[in-house]
Amino acid sequence: MWIPSLVILRKAVPVTTSSQATEHAGQPGGPAGLLARLGELPDPRGRRGRQHSYASILAVAACATAAVGDDSLTAIGEWSRRADQDSLAALGVRRDPFTGRHVPPSEPTIRRALTGLGVERLESAVGGYLRDRAPAPPRPAEPPPPEPPEPSERSERSEPPPARPAPPPTPRAAGPGTPDRPLEREQRRKLRRDESDPPPAGLAPGLAIDGKRLAAARLKDGGRVQPLSATTTHDGPALVLAQRRISDKTNEIPELKNLIKDMDLEGWALTTDALHTQRKTARLIVEDCHAHYIMFIKNNQRRLLAAAMKALAGTDDEFAATTHTDDGKDHGRTERRRVRTAPAEGTTFPHAAQFFRVLRRSGGSDGVYTSKEVAYGVTSLTPEQAGPAALNAHTRNHWTCENKTHYVRDVTFNEDKSQVRTGSAPQALAALRNLVIGVFRLAGYANMAFARRECGADKNLILRLFNLLPNTT
16 A cells, blocks of 8 residues: 655755844954854864865864863863854854754864864964954154254244143043943953053063963873963953974974064064074064064073173263163062163174063062072164163063963963864964954953953853954944
8 A cells, every 4th residue: 555655845945144144243354253253163073974164163162162161172162062053154054955054063073173273374364354354553652853043133023933732631431331331350450550560651662472381292202282472461461373383393483484474563572581582583574574573682692691791891880871770560560670871882682682681579568678689682773762761671571471461371271181182183272272362352351251251141242352252343
Protein backbone atom coordinates (compact mmCIF):
# COMPACT_ATOMS: atom_id res chain seq x y z
CA MET A 1 0.00 0.00 0.00
CA TRP A 2 1.41 3.31 -1.05
CA ILE A 3 1.13 6.20 1.40
CA PRO A 4 1.86 9.65 0.05
CA SER A 5 4.54 11.48 2.01
CA LEU A 6 3.94 14.90 3.43
CA VAL A 7 6.51 17.51 2.54
CA ILE A 8 6.62 20.70 4.58
CA LEU A 9 8.08 23.69 2.79
CA ARG A 10 9.52 26.49 4.86
CA LYS A 11 10.09 29.97 3.64
CA ALA A 12 13.77 30.60 3.23
CA VAL A 13 15.23 33.58 5.09
CA PRO A 14 18.21 35.42 3.61
CA VAL A 15 21.47 34.73 5.41
CA THR A 16 22.86 37.76 7.23
CA THR A 17 26.42 38.54 6.18
CA SER A 18 29.03 40.49 8.05
CA SER A 19 28.88 43.31 5.49
CA GLN A 20 25.18 43.82 6.22
CA ALA A 21 25.86 43.99 9.92
CA THR A 22 28.52 46.69 9.49
CA GLU A 23 26.16 49.29 8.05
CA HIS A 24 25.97 51.00 11.44
CA ALA A 25 29.50 50.08 12.55
CA GLY A 26 31.03 53.34 11.33
CA GLN A 27 30.00 56.65 9.82
CA PRO A 28 30.34 57.11 6.04
CA GLY A 29 33.84 58.29 5.29
CA GLY A 30 34.93 57.63 8.86
CA PRO A 31 37.05 54.90 10.36
CA ALA A 32 36.20 51.32 9.54
CA GLY A 33 34.09 49.49 12.11
CA LEU A 34 35.13 46.34 13.91
CA LEU A 35 33.41 43.92 11.54
CA ALA A 36 34.72 45.81 8.52
CA ARG A 37 38.28 45.58 9.88
CA LEU A 38 37.95 41.91 10.67
CA GLY A 39 36.31 41.30 7.30
CA GLU A 40 39.54 42.36 5.60
CA LEU A 41 41.38 39.34 7.03
CA PRO A 42 41.85 36.37 4.70
CA ASP A 43 39.99 33.26 5.79
CA PRO A 44 42.49 30.40 6.30
CA ARG A 45 39.75 27.77 6.46
CA GLY A 46 38.83 25.49 3.61
CA ARG A 47 35.68 26.26 1.64
CA ARG A 48 34.10 22.91 2.36
CA GLY A 49 31.83 22.94 5.40
CA ARG A 50 32.30 26.65 6.05
CA GLN A 51 29.15 28.10 7.62
CA HIS A 52 30.18 31.11 9.71
CA SER A 53 31.95 34.15 8.32
CA TYR A 54 35.44 34.62 9.68
CA ALA A 55 34.71 38.19 10.81
CA SER A 56 31.70 37.07 12.89
CA ILE A 57 33.75 34.39 14.69
CA LEU A 58 36.46 36.89 15.61
CA ALA A 59 33.86 39.49 16.65
CA VAL A 60 32.20 36.94 18.95
CA ALA A 61 35.60 36.10 20.47
CA ALA A 62 36.37 39.81 21.01
CA CYS A 63 33.05 40.54 22.72
CA ALA A 64 33.31 37.41 24.86
CA THR A 65 36.80 38.46 25.94
CA ALA A 66 35.32 41.69 27.29
CA ALA A 67 32.90 39.82 29.56
CA VAL A 68 33.75 38.78 33.09
CA GLY A 69 35.50 35.42 33.39
CA ASP A 70 35.76 34.70 29.67
CA ASP A 71 39.50 34.02 29.69
CA SER A 72 39.53 30.65 27.88
CA LEU A 73 38.23 29.28 24.61
CA THR A 74 35.70 27.20 26.52
CA ALA A 75 34.32 30.29 28.23
CA ILE A 76 34.25 32.16 24.92
CA GLY A 77 32.18 29.32 23.43
CA GLU A 78 29.79 29.43 26.39
CA TRP A 79 29.32 33.18 25.97
CA SER A 80 28.56 32.62 22.30
CA ARG A 81 25.98 29.97 23.16
CA ARG A 82 24.27 32.22 25.76
CA ALA A 83 24.17 35.34 23.57
CA ASP A 84 20.71 36.52 22.58
CA GLN A 85 19.49 36.91 19.02
CA ASP A 86 19.92 40.69 18.92
CA SER A 87 23.58 40.41 19.98
CA LEU A 88 24.27 37.68 17.45
CA ALA A 89 22.64 39.75 14.71
CA ALA A 90 24.80 42.77 15.60
CA LEU A 91 27.90 40.56 15.40
CA GLY A 92 27.04 39.37 11.91
CA VAL A 93 26.40 35.76 12.93
CA ARG A 94 24.75 33.70 10.20
CA ARG A 95 21.00 33.14 10.17
CA ASP A 96 19.53 29.73 9.56
CA PRO A 97 17.56 29.90 6.29
CA PHE A 98 14.79 27.63 7.61
CA THR A 99 14.24 28.71 11.21
CA GLY A 100 15.24 32.37 10.76
CA ARG A 101 17.31 32.26 13.96
CA HIS A 102 20.95 33.25 14.27
CA VAL A 103 23.14 30.23 15.01
CA PRO A 104 26.18 31.09 17.18
CA PRO A 105 29.58 29.54 16.40
CA SER A 106 30.44 26.66 18.70
CA GLU A 107 33.53 26.37 20.86
CA PRO A 108 35.28 23.94 18.44
CA THR A 109 34.59 26.34 15.56
CA ILE A 110 36.06 29.26 17.49
CA ARG A 111 39.05 27.17 18.56
CA ARG A 112 39.83 26.06 15.00
CA ALA A 113 39.48 29.63 13.71
CA LEU A 114 41.89 31.09 16.29
CA THR A 115 44.35 28.19 16.08
CA GLY A 116 44.83 28.43 12.31
CA LEU A 117 44.71 32.22 12.16
CA GLY A 118 47.31 34.36 10.41
CA VAL A 119 47.82 36.22 13.65
CA GLU A 120 50.05 38.96 12.20
CA ARG A 121 47.11 40.18 10.12
CA LEU A 122 44.82 40.12 13.16
CA GLU A 123 47.31 42.20 15.15
CA SER A 124 47.50 44.67 12.26
CA ALA A 125 43.70 44.89 12.15
CA VAL A 126 43.50 45.47 15.92
CA GLY A 127 46.21 48.13 15.78
CA GLY A 128 44.52 49.86 12.85
CA TYR A 129 41.16 49.82 14.60
CA LEU A 130 42.62 51.46 17.73
CA ARG A 131 44.74 53.93 15.74
CA ASP A 132 41.63 55.11 13.88
CA ARG A 133 39.89 55.86 17.18
CA ALA A 134 42.80 57.17 19.22
CA PRO A 135 42.59 60.87 20.08
CA ALA A 136 44.97 63.14 18.23
CA PRO A 137 48.33 63.06 20.03
CA PRO A 138 49.65 66.29 21.54
CA ARG A 139 52.16 68.16 19.47
CA PRO A 140 55.11 70.16 20.79
CA ALA A 141 54.25 73.79 21.32
CA GLU A 142 55.54 76.21 18.70
CA PRO A 143 58.04 78.84 19.88
CA PRO A 144 56.44 82.20 20.74
CA PRO A 145 56.63 84.91 18.08
CA PRO A 146 59.30 87.58 18.53
CA GLU A 147 58.43 90.61 20.58
CA PRO A 148 57.57 93.76 18.56
CA PRO A 149 60.27 96.45 18.46
CA GLU A 150 60.19 99.41 20.80
CA PRO A 151 57.86 102.13 19.47
CA SER A 152 59.48 105.26 18.01
CA GLU A 153 58.43 108.82 18.78
CA ARG A 154 56.19 108.91 15.67
CA SER A 155 54.52 105.63 16.57
CA GLU A 156 53.96 106.84 20.13
CA ARG A 157 51.94 109.82 18.81
CA SER A 158 49.88 107.50 16.61
CA GLU A 159 47.30 105.05 17.77
CA PRO A 160 48.75 102.19 19.79
CA PRO A 161 48.88 98.85 18.03
CA PRO A 162 46.06 96.46 18.90
CA ALA A 163 46.76 94.12 21.75
CA ARG A 164 47.72 90.60 20.80
CA PRO A 165 44.76 88.32 21.52
CA ALA A 166 45.34 85.72 24.20
CA PRO A 167 45.50 82.14 22.92
CA PRO A 168 42.28 80.23 23.48
CA PRO A 169 42.34 77.76 26.37
CA THR A 170 43.12 74.21 25.42
CA PRO A 171 39.88 72.22 25.50
CA ARG A 172 39.94 69.49 28.11
CA ALA A 173 38.30 66.19 27.36
CA ALA A 174 35.20 65.57 29.40
CA GLY A 175 35.71 63.11 32.16
CA PRO A 176 34.06 59.70 32.00
CA GLY A 177 30.80 59.05 33.71
CA THR A 178 27.14 59.96 33.27
CA PRO A 179 24.38 60.76 35.78
CA ASP A 180 23.14 57.18 35.65
CA ARG A 181 26.68 55.72 35.55
CA PRO A 182 28.83 57.63 38.08
CA LEU A 183 32.62 57.60 38.15
CA GLU A 184 34.21 54.59 39.80
CA ARG A 185 37.08 54.89 42.26
CA GLU A 186 39.98 54.49 39.84
CA GLN A 187 38.48 57.08 37.50
CA ARG A 188 38.26 59.61 40.33
CA ARG A 189 41.87 58.89 41.31
CA LYS A 190 43.04 59.32 37.73
CA LEU A 191 41.32 62.69 37.40
CA ARG A 192 42.92 63.88 40.65
CA ARG A 193 46.38 62.75 39.49
CA ASP A 194 45.96 64.48 36.14
CA GLU A 195 44.99 67.74 37.83
CA SER A 196 47.73 67.64 40.50
CA ASP A 197 50.55 66.45 38.21
CA PRO A 198 49.99 67.73 34.66
CA PRO A 199 52.53 66.81 31.96
CA PRO A 200 55.18 69.39 30.98
CA ALA A 201 54.17 71.87 28.32
CA GLY A 202 55.10 70.90 24.77
CA LEU A 203 55.66 67.23 25.58
CA ALA A 204 55.95 65.17 22.39
CA PRO A 205 53.64 62.15 21.99
CA GLY A 206 55.29 59.04 23.40
CA LEU A 207 55.41 55.39 22.36
CA ALA A 208 56.91 52.66 24.55
CA ILE A 209 58.46 49.62 22.87
CA ASP A 210 58.55 46.53 25.08
CA GLY A 211 58.08 42.76 24.90
CA LYS A 212 56.06 40.39 27.07
CA ARG A 213 56.36 36.63 27.28
CA LEU A 214 53.16 34.57 27.37
CA ALA A 215 53.98 32.34 30.32
CA ALA A 216 51.76 29.34 29.56
CA ALA A 217 52.06 29.31 25.77
CA ARG A 218 54.40 26.80 24.10
CA LEU A 219 55.30 26.16 20.49
CA LYS A 220 55.64 22.73 18.88
CA ASP A 221 59.39 22.71 19.47
CA GLY A 222 58.99 23.83 23.07
CA GLY A 223 59.76 27.49 22.34
CA ARG A 224 58.07 30.41 24.03
CA VAL A 225 55.68 33.01 22.60
CA GLN A 226 56.87 36.57 23.20
CA PRO A 227 55.09 39.42 21.38
CA LEU A 228 56.70 42.85 21.00
CA SER A 229 54.25 45.72 21.40
CA ALA A 230 54.10 49.50 20.99
CA THR A 231 52.00 51.34 23.61
CA THR A 232 51.12 55.02 23.73
CA THR A 233 52.45 56.80 26.82
CA HIS A 234 51.38 60.44 26.42
CA ASP A 235 48.43 62.08 28.13
CA GLY A 236 45.38 60.08 27.09
CA PRO A 237 44.28 56.43 26.97
CA ALA A 238 47.09 53.87 26.88
CA LEU A 239 46.59 51.93 23.64
CA VAL A 240 48.58 49.11 22.04
CA LEU A 241 48.86 50.43 18.50
CA ALA A 242 50.95 47.53 17.17
CA GLN A 243 52.06 44.07 18.24
CA ARG A 244 54.20 41.40 16.60
CA ARG A 245 55.54 38.05 17.76
CA ILE A 246 59.29 37.72 18.02
CA SER A 247 60.59 34.96 15.77
CA ASP A 248 62.24 31.95 17.42
CA LYS A 249 65.42 32.51 15.39
CA THR A 250 65.94 36.13 16.42
CA ASN A 251 65.18 38.61 19.23
CA GLU A 252 63.40 41.93 19.71
CA ILE A 253 65.99 44.05 17.89
CA PRO A 254 65.21 43.19 14.22
CA GLU A 255 61.48 42.86 14.88
CA LEU A 256 61.19 46.51 15.90
CA LYS A 257 61.38 47.58 12.26
CA ASN A 258 58.49 45.32 11.29
CA LEU A 259 56.53 46.55 14.31
CA ILE A 260 56.54 50.26 13.43
CA LYS A 261 56.90 50.18 9.64
CA ASP A 262 53.19 50.90 8.99
CA MET A 263 52.82 53.64 11.62
CA ASP A 264 52.97 57.41 11.14
CA LEU A 265 55.37 58.42 13.92
CA GLU A 266 56.62 61.79 12.71
CA GLY A 267 57.40 63.92 15.75
CA TRP A 268 56.85 61.09 18.26
CA ALA A 269 59.32 60.10 20.98
CA LEU A 270 59.98 56.35 21.21
CA THR A 271 61.27 55.00 24.52
CA THR A 272 63.06 51.66 24.62
CA ASP A 273 65.01 49.60 27.11
CA ALA A 274 68.77 49.04 26.85
CA LEU A 275 68.37 46.05 24.52
CA HIS A 276 67.32 48.35 21.67
CA THR A 277 70.15 50.84 22.18
CA GLN A 278 71.64 50.01 18.79
CA ARG A 279 73.00 52.21 16.02
CA LYS A 280 70.77 50.63 13.40
CA THR A 281 67.68 51.17 15.53
CA ALA A 282 68.60 54.81 16.16
CA ARG A 283 68.92 55.44 12.41
CA LEU A 284 65.64 53.66 11.75
CA ILE A 285 63.72 55.81 14.21
CA VAL A 286 65.20 59.15 13.16
CA GLU A 287 65.86 58.73 9.44
CA ASP A 288 63.06 56.41 8.35
CA CYS A 289 60.29 57.24 10.86
CA HIS A 290 61.21 60.93 11.34
CA ALA A 291 60.73 60.41 15.07
CA HIS A 292 62.97 60.70 18.15
CA TYR A 293 64.44 58.04 20.41
CA ILE A 294 64.97 57.93 24.17
CA MET A 295 67.17 54.92 24.98
CA PHE A 296 68.68 53.64 28.19
CA ILE A 297 72.33 52.60 28.19
CA LYS A 298 73.83 49.57 29.90
CA ASN A 299 76.89 47.39 29.43
CA ASN A 300 75.83 46.32 25.94
CA GLN A 301 77.15 49.75 24.83
CA ARG A 302 80.23 50.18 27.03
CA ARG A 303 81.78 53.09 25.17
CA LEU A 304 78.51 54.96 24.99
CA LEU A 305 77.91 54.34 28.70
CA ALA A 306 81.40 55.58 29.56
CA ALA A 307 80.82 58.73 27.49
CA ALA A 308 77.48 59.37 29.23
CA MET A 309 78.98 58.88 32.69
CA LYS A 310 81.84 61.25 31.87
CA ALA A 311 79.53 63.94 30.49
CA LEU A 312 77.20 63.76 33.49
CA ALA A 313 79.84 63.55 36.22
CA GLY A 314 79.91 66.46 38.63
CA THR A 315 78.16 68.07 41.58
CA ASP A 316 74.54 69.12 41.72
CA ASP A 317 75.57 72.78 41.64
CA GLU A 318 77.35 72.29 38.32
CA PHE A 319 74.18 70.84 36.75
CA ALA A 320 71.67 73.06 38.54
CA ALA A 321 70.47 74.62 35.28
CA THR A 322 69.87 71.23 33.64
CA THR A 323 68.39 69.27 36.54
CA HIS A 324 64.77 68.47 37.37
CA THR A 325 63.57 66.94 40.65
CA ASP A 326 60.25 65.19 40.97
CA ASP A 327 58.84 64.01 44.32
CA GLY A 328 55.96 61.57 44.49
CA LYS A 329 54.02 59.65 47.10
CA ASP A 330 51.58 56.88 46.27
CA HIS A 331 50.68 53.33 47.31
CA GLY A 332 52.46 53.70 50.66
CA ARG A 333 55.77 54.61 49.02
CA THR A 334 57.69 57.84 48.54
CA GLU A 335 59.92 58.42 45.54
CA ARG A 336 62.29 61.12 44.36
CA ARG A 337 63.49 61.24 40.77
CA ARG A 338 66.29 63.61 39.81
CA VAL A 339 67.11 63.94 36.12
CA ARG A 340 70.15 65.82 34.81
CA THR A 341 71.16 66.31 31.20
CA ALA A 342 74.32 67.16 29.26
CA PRO A 343 75.13 67.64 25.56
CA ALA A 344 76.17 64.44 23.78
CA GLU A 345 79.36 65.91 22.39
CA GLY A 346 82.11 63.76 20.98
CA THR A 347 80.00 60.61 20.59
CA THR A 348 79.55 58.78 17.30
CA PHE A 349 76.15 57.32 18.22
CA PRO A 350 73.74 58.30 15.41
CA HIS A 351 71.74 61.50 15.98
CA ALA A 352 72.60 61.67 19.70
CA ALA A 353 71.81 65.14 21.06
CA GLN A 354 71.74 64.69 24.85
CA PHE A 355 72.85 62.34 27.57
CA PHE A 356 70.68 62.06 30.67
CA ARG A 357 70.94 60.46 34.08
CA VAL A 358 67.98 59.35 36.21
CA LEU A 359 68.63 59.04 39.95
CA ARG A 360 65.78 57.27 41.74
CA ARG A 361 65.43 57.12 45.51
CA SER A 362 62.49 55.34 47.12
CA GLY A 363 61.34 54.44 50.59
CA GLY A 364 58.33 54.00 52.83
CA SER A 365 55.59 56.46 53.68
CA ASP A 366 57.77 57.88 56.49
CA GLY A 367 59.90 59.69 53.92
CA VAL A 368 63.10 57.75 54.64
CA TYR A 369 64.72 56.59 51.40
CA THR A 370 65.96 53.02 51.58
CA SER A 371 66.93 52.28 47.98
CA LYS A 372 68.85 54.05 45.23
CA GLU A 373 69.05 53.39 41.49
CA VAL A 374 70.99 55.19 38.77
CA ALA A 375 70.25 54.84 35.05
CA TYR A 376 71.90 56.51 32.06
CA GLY A 377 70.39 57.20 28.67
CA VAL A 378 70.77 58.98 25.35
CA THR A 379 68.21 60.80 23.23
CA SER A 380 67.97 62.48 19.85
CA LEU A 381 65.81 65.25 21.35
CA THR A 382 67.64 68.55 21.65
CA PRO A 383 67.50 70.63 24.86
CA GLU A 384 65.01 72.95 23.14
CA GLN A 385 62.74 70.01 22.30
CA ALA A 386 62.96 68.22 25.67
CA GLY A 387 64.59 69.47 28.83
CA PRO A 388 65.14 67.42 32.00
CA ALA A 389 61.47 67.74 33.04
CA ALA A 390 60.27 66.38 29.70
CA LEU A 391 62.81 63.53 29.75
CA ASN A 392 61.68 62.66 33.27
CA ALA A 393 58.09 62.46 32.03
CA HIS A 394 59.02 60.29 29.04
CA THR A 395 61.14 57.83 31.03
CA ARG A 396 58.54 57.60 33.75
CA ASN A 397 55.71 57.11 31.26
CA HIS A 398 57.63 54.25 29.65
CA TRP A 399 56.27 52.01 32.42
CA THR A 400 52.76 52.62 31.10
CA CYS A 401 53.16 49.51 28.93
CA GLU A 402 53.81 47.44 32.07
CA ASN A 403 51.26 49.02 34.41
CA LYS A 404 48.33 49.54 32.05
CA THR A 405 48.75 46.70 29.55
CA HIS A 406 50.96 43.80 30.63
CA TYR A 407 49.83 43.84 34.27
CA VAL A 408 46.17 44.11 33.28
CA ARG A 409 46.44 41.18 30.89
CA ASP A 410 48.14 39.06 33.54
CA VAL A 411 45.88 39.90 36.50
CA THR A 412 42.50 40.97 35.11
CA PHE A 413 42.47 38.69 32.06
CA ASN A 414 44.50 35.82 33.65
CA GLU A 415 46.82 35.63 30.67
CA ASP A 416 49.68 33.95 32.51
CA LYS A 417 47.29 31.26 33.76
CA SER A 418 45.77 30.56 30.37
CA GLN A 419 46.06 26.95 29.20
CA VAL A 420 45.61 27.83 25.52
CA ARG A 421 48.83 26.65 23.86
CA THR A 422 47.99 25.40 20.38
CA GLY A 423 48.93 27.14 17.15
CA SER A 424 48.38 30.87 16.94
CA ALA A 425 45.58 30.89 19.54
CA PRO A 426 47.69 32.28 22.45
CA GLN A 427 48.89 35.23 20.39
CA ALA A 428 45.42 35.77 18.88
CA LEU A 429 43.87 35.95 22.35
CA ALA A 430 46.59 38.42 23.41
CA ALA A 431 45.65 40.61 20.45
CA LEU A 432 41.96 40.44 21.39
CA ARG A 433 42.83 41.42 24.97
CA ASN A 434 44.73 44.44 23.65
CA LEU A 435 41.64 45.32 21.61
CA VAL A 436 39.30 45.05 24.60
CA ILE A 437 41.59 47.03 26.91
CA GLY A 438 41.94 49.74 24.28
CA VAL A 439 38.18 49.98 23.76
CA PHE A 440 37.64 50.18 27.53
CA ARG A 441 40.17 52.99 27.87
CA LEU A 442 38.74 54.89 24.92
CA ALA A 443 35.37 54.72 26.69
CA GLY A 444 36.91 56.35 29.79
CA TYR A 445 37.33 53.34 32.07
CA ALA A 446 40.36 53.39 34.39
CA ASN A 447 39.73 50.06 36.14
CA MET A 448 39.53 47.16 33.70
CA ALA A 449 38.04 44.77 36.26
CA PHE A 450 35.23 47.25 36.87
CA ALA A 451 34.65 47.56 33.13
CA ARG A 452 34.41 43.78 32.74
CA ARG A 453 31.91 43.55 35.58
CA GLU A 454 29.76 46.17 33.88
CA CYS A 455 29.92 44.23 30.62
CA GLY A 456 28.77 41.13 32.46
CA ALA A 457 25.81 43.00 33.95
CA ASP A 458 24.76 44.84 30.77
CA LYS A 459 24.54 42.64 27.67
CA ASN A 460 24.33 45.64 25.32
CA LEU A 461 27.29 47.51 26.81
CA ILE A 462 29.82 45.42 24.90
CA LEU A 463 28.05 46.11 21.61
CA ARG A 464 27.86 49.83 22.37
CA LEU A 465 31.57 49.96 23.16
CA PHE A 466 32.34 48.43 19.75
CA ASN A 467 29.73 50.64 18.02
CA LEU A 468 27.83 47.58 16.84
CA LEU A 469 24.37 48.81 17.80
CA PRO A 470 22.28 51.21 15.68
CA ASN A 471 22.29 54.89 16.69
CA THR A 472 25.68 54.64 18.40
CA THR A 473 28.65 56.84 17.63
